[in-house]
Amino acid sequence: MSVLVLVEHEAGVPRDASLSTITAAQKLGEVHALVAGSGAEAKQAADAAAKIAGVAKVLLADDAAYTNMLAENVAPLVADLAGGYDALLFNATSIGKNVAPRVAAMLDVMQISDVLSVESADTFTRPIYAGNAIATVKSSDTKKVLTVRGTAFAKAAATGGNASVEGVTGKGDAGLSSFVGAETSKSERPELTSAKVVVSGGRALGSSEDFHRVIDPLADKLGAAVGASRAAVDAGYAPNDYQVGQTGKIVAPEVYVAIGISGAIQHLAGMKDSKTIVAINKDEDAPIFQVADLGLVGDLFQIVPDLTAKL
Amino acid sequence: MKILVPVKRVIDYNVKPRVKMDGTGVDLANVKMSMNPFDEIAVEEAIRLKEKGAATEIVVVSVGPQKAQDTLRTALAMGADRAILILSDEEVEPLGVAKLLKAVMDEEQPGIVLLGKQAIDDDSNQTGQMLAALSGRPQGTFASKVEVKGAQVEVTREVDGGLETVCLTLPAIVTTDLRLNEPRYASLPNIMKAKTKPMATKTPADYGVDIAPRLTTLKVEEPAKRQAGVKLGSVDELVAKLKDLGVVA
Numbered sequence: 001m002s003v004l005v006l007v008e009h010e011a012g013v014p015r016d017a018s019l020s021t022i023t024a025a026q027k028l029g030e031v032h033a034l035v036a037g038s039g040a041e042a043k044q045a046a047d048a049a050a051k052i053a054g055v056a057k058v059l060l061a062d063d064a065a066y067t068n069m070l071a072e073n074v075a076p077l078v079a080d081l082a083g084g085y086d087a088l089l090f091n092a093t094s095i096g097k098n099v100a101p102r103v104a105a106m107l108d109v110m111q112i113s114d115v116l117s118v119e120s121a122d123t124f125t126r127p128i129y130a131g132n133a134i135a136t137v138k139s140s141d142t143k144k145v146l147t148v149r150g151t152a153f154a155k156a157a158a159t160g161g162n163a164s165v166e167g168v169t170g171k172g173d174a175g176l177s178s179f180v181g182a183e184t185s186k187s188e189r190p191e192l193t194s195a196k197v198v199v200s201g202g203r204a205l206g207s208s209e210d211f212h213r214v215i216d217p218l219a220d221k222l223g224a225a226v227g228a229s230r231a232a233v234d235a236g237y238a239p240n241d242y243q244v245g246q247t248g249k250i251v252a253p254e255v256y257v258a259i260g261i262s263g264a265i266q267h268l269a270g271m272k273d274s275k276t277i278v279a280i281n282k283d284e285d286a287p288i289f290q291v292a293d294l295g296l297v298g299d300l301f302q303i304v305p306d307l308t309a310k311l
Numbered sequence: 312m313k314i315l316v317p318v319k320r321v322i323d324y325n326v327k328p329r330v331k332m333d334g335t336g337v338d339l340a341n342v343k344m345s346m347n348p349f350d351e352i353a354v355e356e357a358i359r360l361k362e363k364g365a366a367t368e369i370v371v372v373s374v375g376p377q378k379a380q381d382t383l384r385t386a387l388a389m390g391a392d393r394a395i396l397i398l399s400d401e402e403v404e405p406l407g408v409a410k411l412l413k414a415v416m417d418e419e420q421p422g423i424v425l426l427g428k429q430a431i432d433d434d435s436n437q438t439g440q441m442l443a444a445l446s447g448r449p450q451g452t453f454a455s456k457v458e459v460k461g462a463q464v465e466v467t468r469e470v471d472g473g474l475e476t477v478c479l480t481l482p483a484i485v486t487t488d489l490r491l492n493e494p495r496y497a498s499l500p501n502i503m504k505a506k507t508k509p510m511a512t513k514t515p516a517d518y519g520v521d522i523a524p525r526l527t528t529l530k531v532e533e534p535a536k537r538q539a540g541v542k543l544g545s546v547d548e549l550v551a552k553l554k555d556l557g558v559v560a
Contacts, residue, residue, distance in 0.1 A: 070477065071440065072449050094470040098452050101405070101440035110406045110525035113435045123529065128433050129328040133337055136529040176449035180465065180476035193471070197558050222558055240455075240490060241473050247489050249471070255558050265327065272537060276556055278549070284542070293540035294552055306546045311559050 001029030001086040001121065004059075006078060008069070008095050009035060012044030014052065016194035017091040019155035021148040022054055025089045026156070027118040028144075032057045033163070034081065036066040036074055036170075046165045053160035060165055065172040068179035069095050075102035077170030082107055086121075087144040092250075093193075096147045104145040111145040112137060116152040130246040131269040150193060151252035151273060185241055187226075192242070195225035198253045200244055200271070203231035204260025204282070204300060211237040214301065215259065218308045227251065227271075229261045245270035260300045263288030280304065312422035312459075312481075313368045314357040316391065317412055318350040320375050320382040321432045334530040337432075346382045349427025351389075352487040355494040356457055357425050358390040365459040366422070368392050372415055374408050376400050380510060387505035388497035394510040399522065403515075405433075407522035409441035414518035416446055421482060423464060428453050428486040439486035449479035453488040 003025040007018040014035075025031045033055045035046040039062070046060040059081065065073040078099070082088055088103060090096030092114045104111035116134065117125045123138045124146065192198065199219040205211040211232065219226045228238035230245050244251055246269040256274035261267060263279070263286055271277070272291055279292035280300050289295045296303060322328055323343040331338045346354075360366040371386040372395040373379040383394035397411055416424060429436035443450035451457070451466025455474065458465045459481075467476045469488045479485075497505070515522045543549050553559050 068475075071443075071452075075444065094453065094468075097436050098440065098450070101437035102444040102450065104437070105406060105409060105441035105444035108406075110404050111435070111437055112526065113437060127534070128531070129322070129337055130431065130434065131534060132328045133330045133531050134534050135531045138527045138529055139525060140527070141525050176480055178478045180478050182470075182473065182475040184472040184474075222553075239473070240469060241471065255553070255556055272534075277537075277540075278553075289542070290539045291537045294549060295540065295542040296546070296549055297542060303546055307549060310546060310550045311553065 003087045004085040005089045007033045009045035012041045017150035020150040020153040022156040023153040024148045034059045036061040038067045050163040053157040055163045058165045059168045071099045072174040072176040078103045079106040092147040109141045192225040197222045197224035197255045199224045199257045200227035202229040202261030221311045262286045314366045315421035315424045317426045319347045320379045321347045347430045351494040353425040387508045388502040405437035410520045413445040443484040450484045452486045455490045
């Protein structure tokens with residue numbers, strides 16, 4: 001079997017989520033990586049992808065139409081390459097979730113979303129009902145189209161491979177859509193979904209000022225990414241891309257520190273696979289303590305600065 | 312311009328789903344069902360576009376059992392103009408739903424198809440993108456802002472790193488994210504009025520669409536439960552534990 005993985009990249013570097021998807025792909029067969037983009041950054045990303053352990057070949061599609069990964073342009077590129085592959089794998093990221101179903105429908109394939117494990121060449125597990133249930137599904141399609149949940153697979157080593165890079169040409173701009181602009185939050189901190197430590201704040205922080213005054217120094221001390229509960233985001237204490245949960249990002253760090261988060265089902269769905277969960281909350285009956293490995297009951301405005309100072 | 316809004320009847324988002332003992336699925340007997348929350352946002356956005364004068368008619372469509380007409384009536388009570396129920400007692404996969412919606416699109420010729428980014432039962436997040444592929448139209452997924460500008464629509468999307476804006480040539484498919492709007496409640500007079508709004512009933516066969524499933528669910532299980540850990544007595548204990556975990560020197 002051979003498998004094509006759409007490798008996402010940023011500033012010439014393959015994203016961590018793609019390294020996890022490559023690990024999932026290796027369970028299915030020989031892995032080829034498709035890098036779509038334009039110019040020097042795409043070339044650099046393709047060269048980096050060629051070094052990823054387990055990648056047998058890299059396909060580089062260099063066209064300005066692929067710079068912003070518009071689904072209307074990228075999906076036909078992938079669908080045209082699909083003939084040579086038994087499976088097409090994407091990250092379950094905003095890019096993968098946008099592009100993969102468009103590819104699947106073009107190929108008349110029923111996609112399997114958010115794959116947690118590869119049971120065999122046609123059988124996979126995936127979460128349903130916000131992770132309240134895990135379904136094992138078997139596909140009867142001859143070709144498989146999957147999105148892979150990054151936190152469920154170890155990252156492939158970024159070095160050790162020595163694949164060839166081959167240029168491919170797609171149809172380019174489909175003429176249906178254009179990229180207007182992006183507002184991305186710039187941060188010195190690690191990326192939320194791949195950070196080893198995540199410090200998250202909830203509604204109990206009370207204001208945007210207090211959120212940053214209390215959470216940020218602890219995150220800096222721990223070299224952690226900063227997350228937030230949906231309640232904190234909805235209240236305007238933290239930007240939306242901080243949101244951890246069913247409707248936000250799914251994280252599974254080594255250590256997750258939940259501060260002033262009660263632990264609604266919707267939040268737990270986004271972080272319950274973390275290795276160690278630390279909860280700080282003044283309500284000792286808060287549901288977060290039912291999943292926390294280490295709990296501390298008390299006033300977060302005293303505990304967190306104290307903790308930050310002592311670390 | 313006409314807006315088509317597909318809606319799905321799902322387990323109410325406040326209900327905790329329970330996995331059936333025999334592992335065949337989630338128990339939906341005697342469970343409160345509601346409109347998929349993301350679809351509710353889509354209905355609301357369509358109504359706002361109509362109120363702004365960007366749209367003239369809102370058609371809602373649902374694929375599901377007879378009971379799905381309750382969901383359609385809710386959409387009509389919120390302000391949609393008419394409804395189409397495509398009857399199927401079997402669960403239809405996103406690919407099948409997208410094919411049915413493509414057939415409805417061909418008939419209705421909407422300028423925008425506005426639907427939820429995912430249903431909160433199967434969490435597939437596929438139907439809108441698949442419909443866009445099948446109809447050969449552009450897609451604005453995970454929308455937090457929708458602005459119709461002449462023959463185009465500008466969609467601000469919630470992406471992993473923040474927000475991004477794309478411009479799509481109409482007709483286009485737009486899928487909604489949570490922050491797009493807060494759906495209104497239907498008023499009692501509007502609920503009464505909705506009872507007389509037109510609702511057509513169809514079957515997949517009427518559209519000549521094959522909805523045979525491609526996936527077989529072998530089993531459904533509860534996820535592994537986490538055990539509650541220990542409550543610590545002081546910050547110093549927590550510092551010591553964090554040091555043991557190796558996250559701090």
